[in-house]
Amino acid sequence: MDTLVNVAHGFGVALQPINLIYCFIGVFIGTLVGVLPGIGPISAMSLLLPITLSGTPESGIIMMAGIYYGSMYGGSTTSILVNIPGEAASVVTCIDGHQMAKKGRAGPALGIAAFGSFFAGTFALIALMLVAPKLASVAIAFGPAEYFSLMVLGLVVLTFLTQGSMAKALLMACIGVVLGVVGLDSITAQPRLTFGRVELIDGIGLVPVVMGLFGVAEVLLNTEQVIKRDIINTKITHLLPSREDWKVSTGPMSRGTILGFFLGILPGGGAVISSFASYALEKRLSKTPDRFGHGAIEGVAGPEAANNAAAGGAFIPLMTLGIPPNVVMALLLGAFIIHGLQPGPLMITQNPGLFWGIVASMYIGNLMLLVLNLPMIGMWVQLLKLPYNVLFPLIILFTIIGVYCSSNNVFDVHVMIAFGVIGYFMRKLGYEPAPLVLAFVLGPMLENNLRKSLILSQGDLMTFVERPISAVCLTFALVLLVAPLLPALRKKREMVALDEEV
Amino acid sequence: MSDQSNVKFRLNNSELWGGLIGLALGGYVIWSGLKLKLGTINDPGAGFVLFYTGILMCLFATSIIIAALTEGGPTFGSRWVNTRWTKPLLVIVCLVAFSFALNPLGFLLSSIPLMLLLLRVVDPVSWSLAVPIAVLVPLGMWWILKRLLLIQLPSGIFEIG
Numbered sequence: 001m002d003t004l005v006n007v008a009h010g011f012g013v014a015l016q017p018i019n020l021i022y023c024f025i026g027v028f029i030g031t032l033v034g035v036l037p038g039i040g041p042i043s044a045m046s047l048l049l050p051i052t053l054s055g056t057p058e059s060g061i062i063m064m065a066g067i068y069y070g071s072m073y074g075g076s077t078t079s080i081l082v083n084i085p086g087e088a089a090s091v092v093t094c095i096d097g098h099q100m101a102k103k104g105r106a107g108p109a110l111g112i113a114a115f116g117s118f119f120a121g122t123f124a125l126i127a128l129m130l131v132a133p134k135l136a137s138v139a140i141a142f143g144p145a146e147y148f149s150l151m152v153l154g155l156v157v158l159t160f161l162t163q164g165s166m167a168k169a170l171l172m173a174c175i176g177v178v179l180g181v182v183g184l185d186s187i188t189a190q191p192r193l194t195f196g197r198v199e200l201i202d203g204i205g206l207v208p209v210v211m212g213l214f215g216v217a218e219v220l221l222n223t224e225q226v227i228k229r230d231i232i233n234t235k236i237t238h239l240l241p242s243r244e245d246w247k248v249s250t251g252p253m254s255r256g257t258i259l260g261f262f263l264g265i266l267p268g269g270g271a272v273i274s275s276f277a278s279y280a281l282e283k284r285l286s287k288t289p290d291r292f293g294h295g296a297i298e299g300v301a302g303p304e305a306a307n308n309a310a311a312g313g314a315f316i317p318l319m320t321l322g323i324p325p326n327v328v329m330a331l332l333l334g335a336f337i338i339h340g341l342q343p344g345p346l347m348i349t350q351n352p353g354l355f356w357g358i359v360a361s362m363y364i365g366n367l368m369l370l371v372l373n374l375p376m377i378g379m380w381v382q383l384l385k386l387p388y389n390v391l392f393p394l395i396i397l398f399t400i401i402g403v404y405c406s407s408n409n410v411f412d413v414h415v416m417i418a419f420g421v422i423g424y425f426m427r428k429l430g431y432e433p434a435p436l437v438l439a440f441v442l443g444p445m446l447e448n449n450l451r452k453s454l455i456l457s458q459g460d461l462m463t464f465v466e467r468p469i470s471a472v473c474l475t476f477a478l479v480l481l482v483a484p485l486l487p488a489l490r491k492k493r494e495m496v497a498l499d500e501e502v
Numbered sequence: 503m504s505d506q507s508n509v510k511f512r513l514n515n516s517e518l519w520g521g522l523i524g525l526a527l528g529g530y531v532i533w534s535g536l537k538l539k540l541g542t543i544n545d546p547g548a549g550f551v552l553f554y555t556g557i558l559m560c561l562f563a564t565s566i567i568i569a570a571l572t573e574g575g576p577t578f579g580s581r582w583v584n585t586r587w588t589k590p591l592l593v594i595v596c597l598v599a600f601s602f603a604l605n606p607l608g609f610l611l612s613s614i615p616l617m618l619l620l621l622r623v624v625d626p627v628s629w630s631l632a633v634p635i636a637v638l639v640p641l642g643m644w645w646i647l648k649r650l651l652l653i654q655l656p657s658g659i660f661e662i663g
Contacts, residue, residue, distance in 0.1 A: 167562045167566050167569070170562045171559060171562040171563060174528075174555050174558050174559040175527065175559070177555050178552065178556075178559075185548035187548070188547065188548045190538060192534070192548060192549075216597070220590040220593055220594065223586070223589040223590050223624050224587060224589055224590055225586070226625075387625075388625070389621070389625035389626075389627055390627055390635065392620070392624070393617050393621050393635070393636075396593075396620060397640065397643065401643055401647065401655075404655065404656075405653055410656060413601055417597045417600075417601050420597065421594055421597075424590060428582070429516050429517075429520045430517075430520075431520065446551075447551040450546070450551065454543060454544060454546055455545060458544045459542065459543035459544030
């Protein structure tokens, strides 16, 4: 009963005209960045982070969330029609989606992707409504030791799943922690690593770091290559899948939804892994696995449902524990912090309007996306024709304006350009920025919780192993750290390791 | 003969230099942590986390260096093979120049040339398209920010904008 009252309250917040507008802007931009190759949800969210400052926290977070799950929808369009994934989670959709389009079945492929995404998104939201309050009530009992260990686990899982060398990913995470603690020490008020610059007393801003590492660096990488697009030019018809298509796709969609939702909750997991896992599962369960790769609709339905369910599931650790499971959620956490809010177990009880408003807006956003992605598909196809040499100067200009507006300080523009150049060289040398950004956001919290737990336990390190939740998290983190040393596990890691930023 | 014995030491091994930079950074972080005071285990000081993070950085960087020395690794040049490496370099030069020009020249006088350069230098867009985009987009953004959102962008020494 309580849940229903809360949901009604949430819809009251989400249906306010201003929040509806922000939700629409979010899902529209999300679809746009999903459709356009070369700019992913992380870049778009970092670009728009400063805009959230102008409205209420609800509006800002609603818009940011919309960009994330909107990009999951939009990404499939580019994968199916151009064979270029608009964002990383849609890589798998290229395999069968584009083959379907080549055979003249672009309509059913786009249709099943949109419907699958809608059903999965809806399921994830219902699960979020049911699970989040329960988990939050358990999380109230968490102390600093549990939080510290959970954050360590989150960082280790992300480094484990990052493409390439784990040592490099761990080095990046350490650099992220160091960058995160720049500024005044919260306990002793001593300036740390400020080099005498007044601008660094409050620390390095999240916006210039993320915009540099993802926005500017991405542009620099893209200018190296000539982006060729092989757009399917035939008229897109039969967007509503046939009865046969539905029959074949229902199972993969359901399995993808459940798998994606649980993988989304796990720290370090997310939409990318779940889409790959769903594809592998469907291929294994299929009686005709040889159809996969040649236009099997199951290869579109399963992964698309999985990545959208994962996008919904990823909100659970953020909303209930205040711990972002991936970089996108770290950006959302940044948006919360910018507004002076701390997501976590108390947010649901202390700020129910915000929590339930965001959840309800996601449901409304899902409906908007269905309309945006099916009847308006022609508009997105036209957008695919926008050349990158016109698009990238605009992206650069928007990043500059976005960073400047976030602080009214030219210093942050310098920081962004510096991180853009650093990010470009990092990527070229095989150092992924995702662990750095997650650690940058978690760094101050990690340090606070470590120091608090040591003070509370009077320096007894056993506090981390005597508390069951903390012990489980640290054990799991240790296993993942040791795993790459074992050849069999190393091979497995290489199979699941993914580049978050395609 | 094992594969490892065939690995030649190369000074332009990018993995090696990446590890060495990491090691240097780690060393600096350790030194900063020590300078800030570590405190004690039951009352950690401002440098406590920095110090231990620095140690971890050195450990990971050392493992990267060892891997580079024993397994070899790609050279710097190979990282840019078959890419148009001059293009990102040009964008970086434009951005650095812009960052120095932004304060003295102001937003409009620095962003219009930046846009024009980016539109013409990397993958040249025709002048008839580049000029209107380079002029109208910054002007439009400036107008929206200044007039509608009341955000003041830098106007520079000429106070334009």
